[in-house]
Amino acid sequence: MAAMAQHVQGMLDLQKLGAVTFDYGNNIRTFAFEQGVKNAYDFPGFVPAYIRPLFCEGKGPFRWAALSGEAADIARTDQLVLELFPQNEQLARWIKLAQKRVKFQGLPSRICWLGYGERDKFGLALNDLVAKGELKAPVVMGRDHLDCGSVASPFRETEAMLDGSDAIADWPLLNALINAASGASWVSIHNGGGVGIGYSQHSGQVTVADGTKEMAKRIERVLTNDPGMGVVRHVDAGYPEAIAFAKKTGVKVPMG
Amino acid sequence: MGVSIPGTVPGTAADTSLSKGPFRAPRGTAISCKGWQQEAALRMLLNNLDPEVAEKPEDLVVYGGTGKAARNWECFHAIVRSLKALEADETLLVQSGKPVAVFRTHEYAPRVLLCNSNLVGHWNNWDRFHELDRAGLMMYGQMTAGSWIYIGTQGILQGTYETFAAAAKKHFGGNLSGKLVVTGGMGGMGGAQPLAATMNGAAFLGIDVDPERIKKRLKTGYCDVMVTSLDEALRILKNAVRKGEATSVGLVGNCADLIPELAKRGVVPDLLTDQTSAQMQRWSCGRRIPKSTRSARWRRWRSTSRGCWICRSWAR
Structure with missing residues (x-):
């Protein structure tokens, strides 16, 4: 038996014995299947299993960078996360460990997964810190294109959508349009990231907290509507978690 | 007030018009653009090419094998010049890493709009992309390389x-x-x-x-x-x-x-x-890692698998 088939067969055997097993995006199941392991897809991909429930609540890899270049500015924003979301233990654990273990590359920065209703709250508080002079210079807030409502990538982020909408690229384009209309500082539309040309469509936004009142309005809109796209995209695909979340948080979905 | 490092902003100090760097984002509160919105875009473009951040800054490659911040050095310097001159009610358009227009919009509009690596469906494949890339018409932007918000690992x-x-x-x-x-x-x-x-x-x-x-x-x-x-x-x-x-x-x-x-x-x-890195088999290398690391097959595999883009494309 070929190496990959043997590897996956071992994973399937362990799964049967009780191991929680998942594919981590390297498509190993497909190769094993092609090499004759007929039940290779008995274990799920990581996005449907673990990431999609987060996407349903608008959660994704939110990030910010201190334009001052000062590590102290990021330390202050770390503190801000802990102040604003004291009930989120997982987040607090990440922030505290990241402070110890992550070495900054280039401008000091931080990543953490925040969702709908959290990003705008954080962004406005951050803008206030800039206004009050608690941070030495403005801060940019952006995210990966791999986010809840900003990517169509059928081999990864939109694998096995509930309604079969994996390859529909309207969503990332709508995401870019609403971010531009909401006043993001820069907005991008790309093709092919992560999995190669022709296999994905995705968009990004970056918004600058410069401490002004004008930017506060833009920050509130962008950081509400951008993760909001993740909620509505998953409501439209029929995910019960997203439907319940939209109802609870008042996201307006005409046919939801 | 942070430390401003002279010579790291293109167009200043010892920089020549087509310098290939190394560049890094200026620090501190002194800005070289007409506002912080434009300055932020400039600093994040330069930060993407900081040798601490970028995979191959001398080739404008930020991450993921070929994900670039600008199409070529001429385009890079034109973007920098455009951002420095950009008014608070103007918007710069970037097409696959090349600045192509500055339009008057309004103060609440984005300062930069970028489209990278997009092709019409029927032609949306690597072969056609490489052809256009070689002709100097396109650039692979990965996710956060061409949109100036990559921050490392x-x-x-x-x-x-x-x-x-x-x-x-x-x-x-x-x-x-x-x-x-x-x-x-x-x-x-x-x-x-x-x-x-x-x-x-x-x-x-x-x-x-x-x-x-x-x-x-x-x-x-x-x-x-x-x-x-x-x-x-x-x-x-x-x-x-x-x-x-x-x-x-x-x-x-x-x-x-x-x-x-x-x-x-x-x-x-x-x-x-x-x-x-199982993806390699499907996407380019065509082979799975040999079972024995002592074999000649393993050494051959190692020597030819290095450039495989998919293995390095996960980081953003």
Whole structure:
């Protein structure tokens, strides 16, 4: 038996014995299947299993960078996360460990997964810190294109959508349009990231907290509507978690 | 007030008009654009090309093998000039890494709009893209390379942490303490797994055929120990599971042998996954890692698999 088939067969055997097993995006199941392991897809991909429930609540890899270049500015924003979301233990654990273990590359920065209703709250508080002079210079807030409502990538982020909408690229384009209309500082539309040309469509936004009142309005809109796209995209695909979340948080979905 | 480093902003000090850097974002509160919105875009473009951040800054490559921040050096310098001259009610348009227009919009509009690597459906493939790229008409922007918001490898660690945390929440009451996590692949995207697992409290076993990759994780403090026998790995990990200690072990070996061996011995991980670069087979290299690291096939594989873009495209 070929190496990959043997590897996956071992994973399937362990799964049967009780191991929680998942594919981590390297498509190993497909190769094993092609090499004759007929039940290779008995274990799920990581996005449907673990990431999609987060996407349903608008959660994704939110990030910010201190334009001052000062590590102290990021330390202050770390503190801000802990102040604003004291009930989120997982987040607090990440922030505290990241402070110890992550070495900054280039401008000091931080990543953490925040969702709908959290990003705008954080962004406005951050803008206030800039206004009050608690941070030495403005801060940019952006995210990966791999986010809840900003990517169509059928081999990864939109694998096995509930309604079969994996390859529909309207969503990332709508995401870019609403971010531009909401006043993001820069907005991008790309093709092919992560999995190669022709296999994905995705968009990004970056918004600058410069401490002004004008930017506060833009920050509130962008950081509400951008993760909001993740909620509505998953409501439209029929995910019960997203439907319940939209109802609870008042996201307006005409046919939801 | 932060420190401003002269000579790092193109168009200043010793920089010549087509300098290939090295560049890094200016620090501090003195700005060279007409407002912070424009300055932010300039600093993040330069930050993407900071040698601490970028994979191959001399070629404008930020990450993922060929993900670039600008189409070529002429375009890069034209973007910099455009951002410096950009008014607070103007918007710069960037088409696959080339600045193509500045339009008057309004103050609440984005200062920059970018479209990278997009093709019409029927022509949307690598062959056509490479053709247009070679003709100087396009650029591969990856995700955050061409949109100026890549911040280094923190993203992989955080994404992996979040995945393990979500699994912990779903299956194990929110914590991996006292749980055994087993995976393959400690290079590139897989290299964040040991630290992401111990951050969640787990006893972690990572299997990789290449000891150099594991050594690299030891050096950065992402992995605790390296061993060469399964017995030794299990001795450490059983102890860690019993005590509920967070520990990571890198085991030199091949998953194709060792994963079935675990099943044979009845050693059942609580959480099992894999991040060996399996995609290579489908996407470009066309071959799976040979089972023996001593074979000539292995050396051939190593020497020809380095440039495979997919293996390096996970980081954002």
